[in-house]
Amino acid sequence: MDGNHVDSDDEQADEEGADLQFYVLYLTRFAEGFGFITLLTLLPNYINQLDPQGTTVLGISISAGFIIGMYTTGFTLAQTVAVVPMAWAGDRFDKRTVLLGVLGLGAAVYALFPLVDSSVSFIFIRALQGVAATGAGLMTLSLVGQLATVDTRAQRIGRANAARFLASIFGSLSAGWLLDQFGFSPIFAIIVVLMTVAWVGVYGRLDPDPTRITGFPFSDLAVNRRILTMTSFRAQYAFAVTIVRTWVPIYAGTEVASGGLGVVGIAVAVTVTAEKATNMLGQLFTGRLSDTYGRALFVFAGGGAYGLVAIAIPFADSIGSAVGTAMTLPVLGTLPAAYLPLVALSGLLGVADSFREPASMALFADEGQDNGGVASSFGIRELVWRPGSVLGPLIAGWLMVEVSMASVFYVGGAFALTGVGAFFAILFATHGRNALTAW
Incomplete structure (x- = not known):
């Protein structure tokens, strides 16, 4: 005893x-x-x-x-x-x-x-x-x-x-x-x-x-099958997140003549905070769920949902007009019909990304732990993100000026959907019907 x-x-x-x-x-x-x-x-x-x-x-x-x-x-x-x-x-x-x-x-x-x-x-x-x-x-x-x-x-x-x-x-x-x-x-x-x-x-x-870890783990991990599969998704998804996350506040704060809503600074901050708050709260639970039910499924579901929500953002005005959300509020001032739906959609972006992010990171950590180099695995993950984070805003800026504000979100959402499509196709080719539950 x-x-x-x-x-x-x-x-x-x-x-x-x-x-x-x-x-x-x-x-x-x-x-x-x-x-x-x-x-x-x-x-x-x-x-x-x-x-x-x-x-x-x-x-x-x-x-x-x-x-x-x-x-x-x-x-x-x-x-x-x-x-x-x-x-x-x-x-x-x-x-x-x-x-x-x-x-x-x-x-x-x-x-x-x-x-x-x-x-x-x-x-x-x-x-x-x-x-x-x-x-x-x-x-x-x-x-x-x-x-x-x-x-x-x-x-x-x-x-x-x-x-x-x-x-x-x-x-x-x-x-x-x-x-x-x-x-x-x-x-x-x-x-x-x-x-x-x-x-x-x-x-x-x-x-x-x-x-x-002796040697240079990057050389082995760079050709690791699982990491290559993840990078096929992540390289495209970086464009989606960088474009959409950057342009939600731009859409809210830019003058109406430029395609935006023209709301005051504190109202713009609320749109940003909505995404961060739901992402924060979601990740307190979604990581544990992906440990239980499989990481690949959560990467696919979160990435796909992010793309669909991004594509829905240009419809915020139609949604708000139908529901009647134009109003004046203390501190936030006069709000157009599209504003409250935009805040809600920004929150949904955070929910979607909270499913994807811990599962994605855990997959990279799994491979690093199993193949000699956790830090190098996360380093590869970071490097793959860079092209999208640099080029995404340049693409979005051109679209906003030369095409329309709505096209920014359509293209951003499309990058997320093509990313999850490539991810699923590679998994399906390898694992068949078990594609989203094998990892």
């Missing part, structure tokens, strides 16, 4: 210790997401403050359009360059040590933002932020995938993603208010504190990572 009681206590202590490690990683995911979304929200203020019109490099004047583009592209390019070395380091060395390094870098970078005094310095610090964000994202997801069992992997990843979405909601809604009340410096002080707390948590509570 006594011996069994001790064993039970030991097992309970082990489970509590494992849970604590996951909570530390969730906190890290929250801190990284809060910093990212806060900077994204403050970009218009930096554009106004730094005067990109007057930027010169080595005495040569640089166009304002190029400089404004580099405010975001500098961050994205640094992320792209950092993916492979960060993922390799995570597999070759202790992921905990790498995570501590990038969290320390992140804290230092956010402490530097209040010192920005020119567009060049802002772009440089944004690039460093991109390196820190990429490293933190890769290491936290890799460690969550590695620490979780195969039966709980999507559930744990879903909770980690939910923490990041929660940070996105808090960050996007609070950044503007904090700036108006206190200025730039206190905002970055909050982010530095969050990053520091995450660093202390990782240092004090996360066990060292014993895995060491």
Whole structure:
């Protein structure tokens, strides 16, 4: 009896210790997401403050359009360059040590933002932020995938993603208010504190990572059958999500003459928050469901539903006119008939993506864990997303100006549907009737 009681206590202590490690990683995911979304929200203020019109490099004047583009592209390019070395380091060395390094870098970078005094310095610090964000994202997801069992992997990843979405909601809604009340410096002080707390948590509570992968896992994983099947979907789906997620707020806030609804800024923020909130809440449950019923099924269902909802967005005005949703509300102001249906459809986009995302991530983690390189597997996942995230907005911008606002969502939805179509076709060719339940 006594011996069994001790064993039970030991097992309970082990489970509590494992849970604590996951909570530390969730906190890290929250801190990284809060910093990212806060900077994204403050970009218009930096554009106004730094005067990109007057930027010169080595005495040569640089166009304002190029400089404004580099405010975001500098961050994205640094992320792209950092993916492979960060993922390799995570597999070759202790992921905990790498995570501590990038969290320390992140804290230092956010402490530097209040010192920005020119567009060049802002772009440089944004690039460093991109390196820190990429490293933190890769290491936290890799460690969550590695620490979780195969039966709980999507559930744990879903909770980690939910923490990041929660940070996105808090960050996007609070950044503007904090700036108006206190200025730039206190905002970055909050982010530095969050990053520091995450660093202390990782240092004090996360066990060292014993895995060491020699060689270059990318070369084997890049031709892995399951990863190739996933990338056939993900490469197309990246266009869909980037286009649709970017253009929902553009559709809401752009002037009516340009095909938009012309609502005020807070109303635009509500459309964005609706998608993030439903995605966050959904991933608390859908990851566990995909662990039980199969990951491929949830990728297919979530991706397909996302495409169908995206295609429905241009019908928001017809839906609203039929139901009678044009109204005036406190704070939000006068709202056209299309607005409330757009908010509802944005929420449905979050629901659909909450089915797809944890299942997709768990599939990559499964392959990395089984074939020597969780960080490299997530690195491939990240790289496959890049073409769509860069080219998607260029395609959508051309469509909006040259064709119509509606065409943006039709094309975005079509990318999602062709992605799930390719995914299903490959699975069906391999597994037949068991296509969506084999994985």
